[in-house]
Amino acid sequence: QVRLVESGGGSVQAGGSLRLSCTISGHIYSSSCMTWFRQAPGKEREGVAGVARDGRTGYGDSVTGRFTISQDKAKNTLYLQMNSLKPEDTAMYYCALKNWCGGYHLGPWDSFDYWGQGTQVTVSS
Numbered sequence: 001q002v003r004l005v006e007s008g009g010g011s012v013q014a015g016g017s018l019r020l021s022c023t024i025s026g027h028i029y030s031s032s033c034m035t036w037f038r039q040a041p042g043k044e045r046e047g048v049a050g051v052a053r054d055g056r057t058g059y060g061d062s063v064t065g066r067f068t069i070s071q072d073k074a075k076n077t078l079y080l081q082m083n084s085l086k087p088e089d090t091a092m093y094y095c096a097l098k099n100w101c102g103g104y105h106l107g108p109w110d111s112f113d114y115w116g117q118g119t120q121v122t123v124s125s
Contacts, residue, residue, distance in 0.1 A: 002026035002114040004095050009119030016085050016123070022078040022095035022116055033101035036069060036080045037109055038091035038121075046091075047106030049080055058104045062088075085123045092118040 008020040020036070035050035048060045049069035057069050068081040078095055096112040098105060105111070 002028065002097055004097060004114055004116035006093065006095050006116040006119040009093060009121045011122040011124065012085055014086055014123055014125050017081070017083045018085065018121060020080040020082065020093055020095075020119060020121075022080075024076045024078065024097070028097070029099045031100050032097055033104050034071070034078050034095060034097050035105060035112065036078075037094045037096055038089075039094070040091040043091075045109045047109065048093075050104035050106050051078070052101060052104040056103055058106060060106060082121070085121075087123050087125045089121060090123050091121060093121050094118045 003025045005023045006020060008018060012018055030053060033050060033052045036048050037045050038048055039045040048063045049067055051057045051069050051071055059067060066084045070079045095116045097114040098112045
């Protein structure tokens with residue numbers, strides 16, 4: 001069983017930065033990929049940043065240029081560096097793992113096999 005645990009969320013003012021972390025334990029297939037999703041009240045779950053096992057990355061249009069996904073394989077940790085935060089970035093952020101991927105994926109969210117508990121990010125104006 002794979003376990004994902006997010007941390008690093010909090011409350012910041014617009015223009016600020018946060019770095020989210022996701023620690024991974026358990027057996028990970030070599031063909032897997034990981035993605036950061038977010039969901040705000042009343043909105044659909046949105047893939048914001050994804051990384052393939054080989055390191056290829058992709059971003060949603062709303063965060064391109066502001067967010068960076070990275071991974072430290074030695075520490076079994078996935079990161080999301082969030083800069084220039086906006087109030088519309090306010091959401092619960094989740095990391096998710098999909099066992100069988102062809103590159104990175106920003107969706108569909110219900111195709112992902114494992115999820116963390118989420119960490120709340122709140123950006124005030």
